[in-house]
Amino acid sequence: MNRFEVFMKVIEKESFTEAAEDLGYTQSAVSQMVKALEKELSTTLITRSRKGIQLTADGREYLPYINNIRNAYWELLEKNKEMQGLESGLIRIGTISSVSASWLPKLMKDFKEIYPSVQFQLQQGGEYSEIVQYVKEGSVDFGFINPDATTELEKISLTEDEMLAVLPPNHPLAKNEKVTLTQLATEPYILLEEGHLNEPLEIFKQHHLQPNIQFRVHDDYTIMAMVENGLGISILSQLIMDRVNYRLVKKTITPPIKRTIGITYKNKKLLPIASRYFINFLIERFQR
Incomplete structure (x- = not known):
């Protein structure tokens, strides 16, 4: 495990303490690695108090760079696994809740029947923009979004999903x-950000409704x-509505x-081989 x-x-x-438990290290070892990083950068990154830990001003400045190095390190490890073959690959996916709660479990299950040693890491995002950011910063290999949500990344459309009005039973x-x-425009509206x-909102706007x-x-x-x-x-x-138990109409x-x-x-072309295979698997599955 590297210090980043x-x-x-x-x-x-x-x-x-919690970081050490999560990583399977002693608290002393974690503290020493942070101190080694601080020594390398000739600064203090974290201060400790009774309220917990806080980033110093330098820590806040260095944080995005340290995060980029951490992600690049994981990409290096994945490249090493790729060189050893697909069997040991990790597929890192950014996903929205509607996809992770419906399609994704079955898709992962079917893919693992072909490549049983492949592992998956899911990173949930509340908005399309979060998924786009995960992809940009390298914390995931690819993400599920509405392709219209980005103009800066490569994208592939898979399918369409109808949206439904959701009402209380006695409405x-x-x-x-x-x-x-x-009719919907006049009702108290709960917006999914x-x-x-x-x-x-785009459809309401197109029909001159607010x-x-x-x-x-x-x-x-x-x-x-x-x-x-x-x-x-x-x-x-x-x-997202297919498998819920809420009393809704x-x-x-x-x-x-x-x-x-x-x-x-x-x-x-630069993705880990396991992620490239899974993307091809998705395209083939949805284009049937």
């Missing part, structure tokens, strides 16, 4: 076969609980709202 990884783990856990619109955008690209946004939330399941409790209505992807919207789901990455 240890330092980032200390920052993540905000504790030398007056629950009796309708379908609901219109105009997805960064600068939000499919429902939803009555009362809440902004980053998690689909929190929104479902809020709708169940009568705090408002929302629009969520059919994908789902309605088709007219005109329909659909989002494209795809993957994005920096340069496919």
Whole structure:
């Protein structure tokens, strides 16, 4: 384990003790590696107090560079594994909750039946912009997003997902076969924050409508609980709604709202071999 990884783990856990437990090291060993990094950089990166640890001014300046080195180190290890063959590969994926809760488990299971030694590491993002950032900084190999969410990375569209109106069971619109955008625009609206690209808001805008946004939330399941409790209505992807137990009513919207789901990455040729194989596997699966 290199000192850059240890330092980032200390920052993540905000504790030398918890970082040591997570990494399987002694607290003394973790402390010594952080001190060695500080000595190399001729500065103090972290201060300790009763309230926990804090980055110094220099620590805040160095943090993004240390994180980049940590990620580059993992990429180096993956390249080494690639040289030894696909069997030992790690696939790092940035994913949104609707994908990780529905498609991804089955896709990973099927892929591991072909390559049983391949490992997966998932990094959840609340917004498309978070996934794009994960890809840019190298903490994941590729990510699931709406391809329209980035113009700076390579991307591939996989499929379309319809979005549905989500209503409390006793809502007056629950009796309708379908609901219109105009009807939804007058209701207290719970917005799923997805960064600068939000499919429902785009459709409202195209039809010169402004939803009555009362809440902004980053998690689909929190929104479902809020709708169940009568705090408002929302629009969520059919994908995320397929396997939930909340007391909700789902309605088709007219005109329909659909989002494209795809993957994005920096340069496919430079990806670890396991990730390249998995991307090809995804393309083949969705193009059947």
